[in-house]
Amino acid sequence: MGYQQNVELFRNDTKERDLTSDETYSYNPVVHKYDPLVELRPGDCLKTKCVFRSTSKKTTTTFGAGTNDEMCFAIFTYFPAENMHYYCVTWDEVDMLLFDNGVIYGCDYRMLKNESHPERQRLITKVLDNCDPYGGCRTECPAAVAEVRGHPCFSGRLPDYTVSLLSRNPSLEVAKFLAALQSCDCSAAEPPVSPSNGGHSKSITGEVITLMCILGSRFV
Structure with a gap:
Protein backbone atom coordinates (compact mmCIF):
# COMPACT_ATOMS: atom_id res chain seq x y z
CA MET A 1 0.00 0.00 0.00
CA ASP A 100 4.89 0.60 30.91
CA ASN A 101 3.65 -2.99 31.32
CA GLY A 102 0.73 -2.31 29.01
CA VAL A 103 -0.19 1.04 30.58
CA ILE A 104 0.07 4.44 28.88
CA TYR A 105 -1.48 7.80 29.79
CA GLY A 106 -3.45 6.06 32.55
CA CYS A 107 -4.99 3.47 30.19
CA ASP A 108 -4.35 -0.20 30.93
CA TYR A 109 -4.57 -1.97 27.57
CA ARG A 110 -4.26 -5.33 29.28
CA MET A 111 -7.73 -4.62 30.63
CA LEU A 112 -9.12 -3.89 27.17
CA LYS A 113 -7.68 -7.11 25.77
CA ASN A 114 -9.15 -9.21 28.60
CA GLU A 115 -12.72 -10.06 27.56
CA SER A 116 -13.71 -11.03 31.11
CA HIS A 117 -12.29 -7.93 32.82
CA PRO A 118 -15.06 -6.13 34.80
CA GLU A 119 -13.91 -2.66 33.69
CA ARG A 120 -13.99 -3.62 30.02
CA GLN A 121 -17.44 -5.14 30.44
CA ARG A 122 -18.66 -2.01 32.25
CA LEU A 123 -17.58 0.24 29.36
CA ILE A 124 -19.12 -1.99 26.69
CA THR A 125 -22.36 -2.51 28.60
CA LYS A 126 -22.72 1.22 29.28
CA VAL A 127 -22.70 1.97 25.56
CA LEU A 128 -24.73 -1.01 24.33
CA ASP A 129 -27.45 -0.44 26.95
CA ASN A 130 -27.92 3.18 25.86
CA CYS A 131 -26.91 3.40 22.18
CA ASP A 132 -28.05 1.75 18.97
CA PRO A 133 -25.26 -0.03 17.03
CA TYR A 134 -27.50 -0.25 13.97
CA GLY A 135 -27.88 3.49 13.43
CA GLY A 136 -29.78 6.39 14.90
CA CYS A 137 -28.93 8.45 17.96
CA ARG A 138 -30.98 7.48 21.01
CA THR A 139 -31.77 10.25 23.50
CA GLU A 140 -29.85 8.58 26.31
CA CYS A 141 -26.80 7.78 24.15
CA PRO A 142 -24.79 11.06 24.32
CA ALA A 143 -24.54 10.93 28.10
CA ALA A 144 -23.38 7.31 28.04
CA VAL A 145 -20.81 8.04 25.33
CA ALA A 146 -19.56 11.10 27.24
CA GLU A 147 -19.01 8.92 30.32
CA VAL A 148 -17.06 6.31 28.35
CA ARG A 149 -15.03 8.97 26.54
CA GLY A 150 -14.01 10.29 29.95
CA HIS A 151 -12.16 7.03 30.55
CA PRO A 152 -8.35 7.27 30.05
CA CYS A 153 -8.45 4.75 27.17
CA PHE A 154 -10.96 6.88 25.24
CA SER A 155 -9.71 10.38 26.03
CA GLY A 156 -6.71 12.61 25.36
CA ARG A 157 -4.43 11.18 22.68
CA LEU A 158 -5.76 7.63 22.87
CA PRO A 159 -9.30 7.38 21.38
CA ASP A 160 -8.23 6.66 17.79
CA TYR A 161 -5.52 4.23 18.91
CA THR A 162 -7.98 2.41 21.19
CA VAL A 163 -10.58 2.09 18.41
CA SER A 164 -7.89 0.86 16.02
CA LEU A 165 -6.72 -1.72 18.57
CA LEU A 166 -10.25 -3.00 19.23
CA SER A 167 -11.01 -3.07 15.49
CA ARG A 168 -8.42 -5.76 14.80
CA ASN A 169 -10.35 -9.03 14.51
CA PRO A 170 -13.22 -7.81 16.70
CA SER A 171 -15.87 -10.05 18.22
CA LEU A 172 -19.52 -9.30 17.41
CA GLU A 173 -19.87 -7.60 20.80
CA VAL A 174 -16.90 -5.31 20.17
CA ALA A 175 -18.07 -4.51 16.62
CA LYS A 176 -21.47 -3.48 17.99
CA PHE A 177 -19.80 -1.48 20.78
CA LEU A 178 -17.66 0.49 18.32
CA ALA A 179 -20.64 1.17 16.05
CA ALA A 180 -22.81 2.24 18.99
CA LEU A 181 -20.04 4.45 20.36
CA GLN A 182 -20.17 6.50 17.15
CA SER A 183 -23.93 6.35 16.58
CA CYS A 184 -24.42 9.99 17.61
CA ASP A 185 -21.42 11.36 15.76
CA CYS A 186 -22.41 13.67 12.92
CA SER A 187 -20.59 13.97 9.60
CA ALA A 188 -21.29 16.38 6.81
CA ALA A 189 -19.36 14.25 4.36
CA GLU A 190 -21.41 12.54 1.68
CA PRO A 191 -20.89 8.80 1.17
CA PRO A 192 -18.73 7.87 -1.83
CA VAL A 193 -20.58 7.11 -5.05
CA SER A 194 -19.89 3.75 -6.63
CA PRO A 195 -18.96 3.75 -10.33
CA SER A 196 -21.41 0.88 -10.79
CA ASN A 197 -24.20 3.29 -9.85
CA GLY A 198 -23.20 5.80 -12.50
CA GLY A 199 -21.00 7.89 -10.21
CA HIS A 200 -17.30 8.30 -9.86
CA SER A 201 -14.73 7.01 -7.40
CA LYS A 202 -12.12 9.00 -5.50
CA SER A 203 -8.53 8.07 -4.90
CA ILE A 204 -8.08 7.26 -1.23
CA THR A 205 -4.70 8.16 0.20
CA GLY A 206 -3.38 8.69 3.69
Missing part, protein backbone atom coordinates in the same frame (compact mmCIF):
# COMPACT_ATOMS: atom_id res chain seq x y z
CA GLY A 2 2.84 2.41 0.69
CA TYR A 3 4.05 4.34 -2.34
CA GLN A 4 6.06 7.24 -0.88
CA GLN A 5 8.37 7.64 2.12
CA ASN A 6 10.88 10.18 3.30
CA VAL A 7 12.88 10.86 6.48
CA GLU A 8 13.92 14.41 7.37
CA LEU A 9 16.47 15.59 9.94
CA PHE A 10 15.42 18.60 12.02
CA ARG A 11 17.66 20.65 14.32
CA ASN A 12 16.30 23.49 16.45
CA ASP A 13 12.95 23.14 14.63
CA THR A 14 14.69 23.76 11.29
CA LYS A 15 15.06 21.15 8.57
CA GLU A 16 18.71 20.25 8.05
CA ARG A 17 18.42 17.70 5.25
CA ASP A 18 16.63 14.65 3.85
CA LEU A 19 18.00 11.34 5.08
CA THR A 20 15.83 9.44 2.62
CA SER A 21 13.55 10.66 -0.15
CA ASP A 22 11.81 7.76 -1.87
CA GLU A 23 9.17 9.38 -4.08
CA THR A 24 8.35 5.96 -5.54
CA TYR A 25 8.60 3.59 -2.61
CA SER A 26 8.99 -0.15 -3.10
CA TYR A 27 8.69 -2.84 -0.44
CA ASN A 28 12.15 -3.94 -1.57
CA PRO A 29 13.79 -1.15 0.44
CA VAL A 30 16.49 1.07 -1.02
CA VAL A 31 19.65 1.16 1.10
CA HIS A 32 20.94 4.71 1.65
CA LYS A 33 24.61 5.16 2.56
CA TYR A 34 26.13 8.38 3.92
CA ASP A 35 29.63 9.58 3.11
CA PRO A 36 30.50 11.59 5.10
CA LEU A 37 28.51 10.16 8.01
CA VAL A 38 25.56 12.12 9.36
CA GLU A 39 25.94 13.38 12.92
CA LEU A 40 22.83 13.36 15.10
CA ARG A 41 23.07 15.78 18.02
CA PRO A 42 21.10 15.93 21.29
CA GLY A 43 17.69 17.46 20.56
CA ASP A 44 17.72 16.56 16.85
CA CYS A 45 14.53 14.96 15.49
CA LEU A 46 13.94 12.51 12.67
CA LYS A 47 10.58 12.99 10.97
CA THR A 48 9.35 10.02 8.94
CA LYS A 49 6.42 10.41 6.52
CA CYS A 50 4.76 7.50 4.71
CA VAL A 51 2.03 7.93 2.10
CA PHE A 52 -0.44 5.15 1.35
CA ARG A 53 -2.93 4.33 -1.40
CA SER A 54 -5.66 1.81 -0.54
CA THR A 55 -7.88 2.05 -3.61
CA SER A 56 -7.22 -1.61 -4.45
CA LYS A 57 -8.46 -2.83 -1.05
CA LYS A 58 -12.02 -3.90 -0.30
CA THR A 59 -11.61 -4.10 3.49
CA THR A 60 -10.76 -1.58 6.20
CA THR A 61 -7.06 -0.86 6.65
CA THR A 62 -5.69 -0.73 10.18
CA PHE A 63 -2.27 -0.14 11.71
CA GLY A 64 0.02 -3.16 11.81
CA ALA A 65 3.38 -4.58 10.79
CA GLY A 66 2.23 -6.33 7.59
CA THR A 67 2.66 -5.08 4.03
CA ASN A 68 -1.13 -4.68 3.70
CA ASP A 69 -1.38 -2.73 6.96
CA GLU A 70 -0.88 0.98 7.58
CA MET A 71 2.68 0.86 8.85
CA CYS A 72 5.55 3.31 8.64
CA PHE A 73 9.05 2.20 9.62
CA ALA A 74 12.45 3.75 8.98
CA ILE A 75 15.45 1.59 9.93
CA PHE A 76 18.93 3.03 10.49
CA THR A 77 22.23 1.71 11.78
CA TYR A 78 24.12 4.04 14.12
CA PHE A 79 26.99 4.32 16.61
CA PRO A 80 27.69 4.53 19.48
CA ALA A 81 24.86 2.31 20.74
CA GLU A 82 24.39 3.65 24.30
CA ASN A 83 21.42 5.74 25.44
CA MET A 84 19.19 4.52 22.62
CA HIS A 85 16.02 2.44 22.79
CA TYR A 86 15.96 -0.75 20.76
CA TYR A 87 13.15 0.66 18.61
CA CYS A 88 11.12 3.84 18.25
CA VAL A 89 7.49 3.66 17.13
CA THR A 90 4.65 6.16 17.32
CA TRP A 91 0.97 5.84 16.42
CA ASP A 92 -0.17 9.31 15.43
CA GLU A 93 0.69 11.22 18.66
CA VAL A 94 0.97 8.10 20.83
CA ASP A 95 4.61 7.36 21.74
CA MET A 96 4.91 3.59 22.09
CA LEU A 97 8.06 4.02 24.19
CA LEU A 98 5.87 5.37 27.01
CA PHE A 99 4.10 2.03 27.48
CA GLU A 207 -0.23 9.78 5.46
CA VAL A 208 1.45 8.59 8.62
CA ILE A 209 4.11 10.78 10.21
CA THR A 210 6.39 9.63 13.03
CA LEU A 211 8.89 11.69 15.00
CA MET A 212 11.96 10.50 16.90
CA CYS A 213 14.10 12.89 18.94
CA ILE A 214 17.75 12.22 19.82
CA LEU A 215 19.02 12.12 23.40
CA GLY A 216 22.77 11.84 22.78
CA SER A 217 25.28 12.39 19.96
CA ARG A 218 25.67 9.58 17.43
CA PHE A 219 26.29 8.97 13.73
CA VAL A 220 24.33 7.18 10.99
Whole structure:
Protein backbone atom coordinates (compact mmCIF):
# COMPACT_ATOMS: atom_id res chain seq x y z
CA MET A 1 0.00 0.00 0.00
CA GLY A 2 2.84 2.41 0.69
CA TYR A 3 4.05 4.34 -2.34
CA GLN A 4 6.06 7.24 -0.88
CA GLN A 5 8.37 7.64 2.12
CA ASN A 6 10.88 10.18 3.30
CA VAL A 7 12.88 10.86 6.48
CA GLU A 8 13.92 14.41 7.37
CA LEU A 9 16.47 15.59 9.94
CA PHE A 10 15.42 18.60 12.02
CA ARG A 11 17.66 20.65 14.32
CA ASN A 12 16.30 23.49 16.45
CA ASP A 13 12.95 23.14 14.63
CA THR A 14 14.69 23.76 11.29
CA LYS A 15 15.06 21.15 8.57
CA GLU A 16 18.71 20.25 8.05
CA ARG A 17 18.42 17.70 5.25
CA ASP A 18 16.63 14.65 3.85
CA LEU A 19 18.00 11.34 5.08
CA THR A 20 15.83 9.44 2.62
CA SER A 21 13.55 10.66 -0.15
CA ASP A 22 11.81 7.76 -1.87
CA GLU A 23 9.17 9.38 -4.08
CA THR A 24 8.35 5.96 -5.54
CA TYR A 25 8.60 3.59 -2.61
CA SER A 26 8.99 -0.15 -3.10
CA TYR A 27 8.69 -2.84 -0.44
CA ASN A 28 12.15 -3.94 -1.57
CA PRO A 29 13.79 -1.15 0.44
CA VAL A 30 16.49 1.07 -1.02
CA VAL A 31 19.65 1.16 1.10
CA HIS A 32 20.94 4.71 1.65
CA LYS A 33 24.61 5.16 2.56
CA TYR A 34 26.13 8.38 3.92
CA ASP A 35 29.63 9.58 3.11
CA PRO A 36 30.50 11.59 5.10
CA LEU A 37 28.51 10.16 8.01
CA VAL A 38 25.56 12.12 9.36
CA GLU A 39 25.94 13.38 12.92
CA LEU A 40 22.83 13.36 15.10
CA ARG A 41 23.07 15.78 18.02
CA PRO A 42 21.10 15.93 21.29
CA GLY A 43 17.69 17.46 20.56
CA ASP A 44 17.72 16.56 16.85
CA CYS A 45 14.53 14.96 15.49
CA LEU A 46 13.94 12.51 12.67
CA LYS A 47 10.58 12.99 10.97
CA THR A 48 9.35 10.02 8.94
CA LYS A 49 6.42 10.41 6.52
CA CYS A 50 4.76 7.50 4.71
CA VAL A 51 2.03 7.93 2.10
CA PHE A 52 -0.44 5.15 1.35
CA ARG A 53 -2.93 4.33 -1.40
CA SER A 54 -5.66 1.81 -0.54
CA THR A 55 -7.88 2.05 -3.61
CA SER A 56 -7.22 -1.61 -4.45
CA LYS A 57 -8.46 -2.83 -1.05
CA LYS A 58 -12.02 -3.90 -0.30
CA THR A 59 -11.61 -4.10 3.49
CA THR A 60 -10.76 -1.58 6.20
CA THR A 61 -7.06 -0.86 6.65
CA THR A 62 -5.69 -0.73 10.18
CA PHE A 63 -2.27 -0.14 11.71
CA GLY A 64 0.02 -3.16 11.81
CA ALA A 65 3.38 -4.58 10.79
CA GLY A 66 2.23 -6.33 7.59
CA THR A 67 2.66 -5.08 4.03
CA ASN A 68 -1.13 -4.68 3.70
CA ASP A 69 -1.38 -2.73 6.96
CA GLU A 70 -0.88 0.98 7.58
CA MET A 71 2.68 0.86 8.85
CA CYS A 72 5.55 3.31 8.64
CA PHE A 73 9.05 2.20 9.62
CA ALA A 74 12.45 3.75 8.98
CA ILE A 75 15.45 1.59 9.93
CA PHE A 76 18.93 3.03 10.49
CA THR A 77 22.23 1.71 11.78
CA TYR A 78 24.12 4.04 14.12
CA PHE A 79 26.99 4.32 16.61
CA PRO A 80 27.69 4.53 19.48
CA ALA A 81 24.86 2.31 20.74
CA GLU A 82 24.39 3.65 24.30
CA ASN A 83 21.42 5.74 25.44
CA MET A 84 19.19 4.52 22.62
CA HIS A 85 16.02 2.44 22.79
CA TYR A 86 15.96 -0.75 20.76
CA TYR A 87 13.15 0.66 18.61
CA CYS A 88 11.12 3.84 18.25
CA VAL A 89 7.49 3.66 17.13
CA THR A 90 4.65 6.16 17.32
CA TRP A 91 0.97 5.84 16.42
CA ASP A 92 -0.17 9.31 15.43
CA GLU A 93 0.69 11.22 18.66
CA VAL A 94 0.97 8.10 20.83
CA ASP A 95 4.61 7.36 21.74
CA MET A 96 4.91 3.59 22.09
CA LEU A 97 8.06 4.02 24.19
CA LEU A 98 5.87 5.37 27.01
CA PHE A 99 4.10 2.03 27.48
CA ASP A 100 4.89 0.60 30.91
CA ASN A 101 3.65 -2.99 31.32
CA GLY A 102 0.73 -2.31 29.01
CA VAL A 103 -0.19 1.04 30.58
CA ILE A 104 0.07 4.44 28.88
CA TYR A 105 -1.48 7.80 29.79
CA GLY A 106 -3.45 6.06 32.55
CA CYS A 107 -4.99 3.47 30.19
CA ASP A 108 -4.35 -0.20 30.93
CA TYR A 109 -4.57 -1.97 27.57
CA ARG A 110 -4.26 -5.33 29.28
CA MET A 111 -7.73 -4.62 30.63
CA LEU A 112 -9.12 -3.89 27.17
CA LYS A 113 -7.68 -7.11 25.77
CA ASN A 114 -9.15 -9.21 28.60
CA GLU A 115 -12.72 -10.06 27.56
CA SER A 116 -13.71 -11.03 31.11
CA HIS A 117 -12.29 -7.93 32.82
CA PRO A 118 -15.06 -6.13 34.80
CA GLU A 119 -13.91 -2.66 33.69
CA ARG A 120 -13.99 -3.62 30.02
CA GLN A 121 -17.44 -5.14 30.44
CA ARG A 122 -18.66 -2.01 32.25
CA LEU A 123 -17.58 0.24 29.36
CA ILE A 124 -19.12 -1.99 26.69
CA THR A 125 -22.36 -2.51 28.60
CA LYS A 126 -22.72 1.22 29.28
CA VAL A 127 -22.70 1.97 25.56
CA LEU A 128 -24.73 -1.01 24.33
CA ASP A 129 -27.45 -0.44 26.95
CA ASN A 130 -27.92 3.18 25.86
CA CYS A 131 -26.91 3.40 22.18
CA ASP A 132 -28.05 1.75 18.97
CA PRO A 133 -25.26 -0.03 17.03
CA TYR A 134 -27.50 -0.25 13.97
CA GLY A 135 -27.88 3.49 13.43
CA GLY A 136 -29.78 6.39 14.90
CA CYS A 137 -28.93 8.45 17.96
CA ARG A 138 -30.98 7.48 21.01
CA THR A 139 -31.77 10.25 23.50
CA GLU A 140 -29.85 8.58 26.31
CA CYS A 141 -26.80 7.78 24.15
CA PRO A 142 -24.79 11.06 24.32
CA ALA A 143 -24.54 10.93 28.10
CA ALA A 144 -23.38 7.31 28.04
CA VAL A 145 -20.81 8.04 25.33
CA ALA A 146 -19.56 11.10 27.24
CA GLU A 147 -19.01 8.92 30.32
CA VAL A 148 -17.06 6.31 28.35
CA ARG A 149 -15.03 8.97 26.54
CA GLY A 150 -14.01 10.29 29.95
CA HIS A 151 -12.16 7.03 30.55
CA PRO A 152 -8.35 7.27 30.05
CA CYS A 153 -8.45 4.75 27.17
CA PHE A 154 -10.96 6.88 25.24
CA SER A 155 -9.71 10.38 26.03
CA GLY A 156 -6.71 12.61 25.36
CA ARG A 157 -4.43 11.18 22.68
CA LEU A 158 -5.76 7.63 22.87
CA PRO A 159 -9.30 7.38 21.38
CA ASP A 160 -8.23 6.66 17.79
CA TYR A 161 -5.52 4.23 18.91
CA THR A 162 -7.98 2.41 21.19
CA VAL A 163 -10.58 2.09 18.41
CA SER A 164 -7.89 0.86 16.02
CA LEU A 165 -6.72 -1.72 18.57
CA LEU A 166 -10.25 -3.00 19.23
CA SER A 167 -11.01 -3.07 15.49
CA ARG A 168 -8.42 -5.76 14.80
CA ASN A 169 -10.35 -9.03 14.51
CA PRO A 170 -13.22 -7.81 16.70
CA SER A 171 -15.87 -10.05 18.22
CA LEU A 172 -19.52 -9.30 17.41
CA GLU A 173 -19.87 -7.60 20.80
CA VAL A 174 -16.90 -5.31 20.17
CA ALA A 175 -18.07 -4.51 16.62
CA LYS A 176 -21.47 -3.48 17.99
CA PHE A 177 -19.80 -1.48 20.78
CA LEU A 178 -17.66 0.49 18.32
CA ALA A 179 -20.64 1.17 16.05
CA ALA A 180 -22.81 2.24 18.99
CA LEU A 181 -20.04 4.45 20.36
CA GLN A 182 -20.17 6.50 17.15
CA SER A 183 -23.93 6.35 16.58
CA CYS A 184 -24.42 9.99 17.61
CA ASP A 185 -21.42 11.36 15.76
CA CYS A 186 -22.41 13.67 12.92
CA SER A 187 -20.59 13.97 9.60
CA ALA A 188 -21.29 16.38 6.81
CA ALA A 189 -19.36 14.25 4.36
CA GLU A 190 -21.41 12.54 1.68
CA PRO A 191 -20.89 8.80 1.17
CA PRO A 192 -18.73 7.87 -1.83
CA VAL A 193 -20.58 7.11 -5.05
CA SER A 194 -19.89 3.75 -6.63
CA PRO A 195 -18.96 3.75 -10.33
CA SER A 196 -21.41 0.88 -10.79
CA ASN A 197 -24.20 3.29 -9.85
CA GLY A 198 -23.20 5.80 -12.50
CA GLY A 199 -21.00 7.89 -10.21
CA HIS A 200 -17.30 8.30 -9.86
CA SER A 201 -14.73 7.01 -7.40
CA LYS A 202 -12.12 9.00 -5.50
CA SER A 203 -8.53 8.07 -4.90
CA ILE A 204 -8.08 7.26 -1.23
CA THR A 205 -4.70 8.16 0.20
CA GLY A 206 -3.38 8.69 3.69
CA GLU A 207 -0.23 9.78 5.46
CA VAL A 208 1.45 8.59 8.62
CA ILE A 209 4.11 10.78 10.21
CA THR A 210 6.39 9.63 13.03
CA LEU A 211 8.89 11.69 15.00
CA MET A 212 11.96 10.50 16.90
CA CYS A 213 14.10 12.89 18.94
CA ILE A 214 17.75 12.22 19.82
CA LEU A 215 19.02 12.12 23.40
CA GLY A 216 22.77 11.84 22.78
CA SER A 217 25.28 12.39 19.96
CA ARG A 218 25.67 9.58 17.43
CA PHE A 219 26.29 8.97 13.73
CA VAL A 220 24.33 7.18 10.99
